[in-house]
Amino acid sequence: MSEIRDGGPFYHGTKAKLVPGDxxxxxxPSNxxxxxxxxxIYFTALSDGAGLAAQIAAIDGSPHVYEVEPTGDFEDDPNVTDKKFPGNPTRSYRSASALKVIREIHDWKRISDEELQGWRDRIARINESSRGEIIN
Incomplete structure (x- = not known):
């Protein structure tokens, strides 16, 4: 575990409909x-980042962003930090422990349909290449 200096609040984006306490x-499966x-389980301290993750998830449904509370230790997400970007500019984390849903938030930036398609195309290209490996 790396030393975490981020106190949150933290957010998780998904297409699942959840309620406080979940x-x-x-x-x-990966989104x-x-x-x-x-x-x-992955999360971020940036609500717009969680919203982006919810919007580009490869499952059906409406995107939701939830404020969450880690129930155990967590570390920087190696999929977007250090190995791919220096430091942790996205304030992204992961934990083997559960995240507790605190509340749904609604004031996050949604991307346009054109931007969404651009992200989906980019993910498809990454998945087709050797760069698409998920550090799990």
């Missing part, structure tokens, strides 16, 4: 590569 856990079962 627990988000690892062990489910971007459904054939990969994730060993961690």
């Amino acid at each position: 627990l988000l856990t690892a062990g489910f 971007y590569r459904p054939e990969v079962i994730m060993n961690h």
Whole structure:
């Protein structure tokens, strides 16, 4: 575990409809590569980042952003930090422990349909290349 200096609040973006008190856990398919079962649950301290993750998820449904509280240790997300970007500019984290849903938030920036398609095209290209490996 790396030393975490971010006190939150923290957010998780998903297309699942959740209520306060629900627990988000690892062990489910990746939002971007459904054939990969994730060993961690991912979250960020940026509500717009969580919203982007919810919008580009490769599952059906409406995007939701939830304020969440980690129930255990967490670390920088290696998929977007250090190995791919210096430091943690996205304030993204992962945990093998559950995240507890505090509340749904609604004041996050939604991207346009054109931007959404651009993200989906980019993810598809990454998944087709060797760069698409998820650090799980």
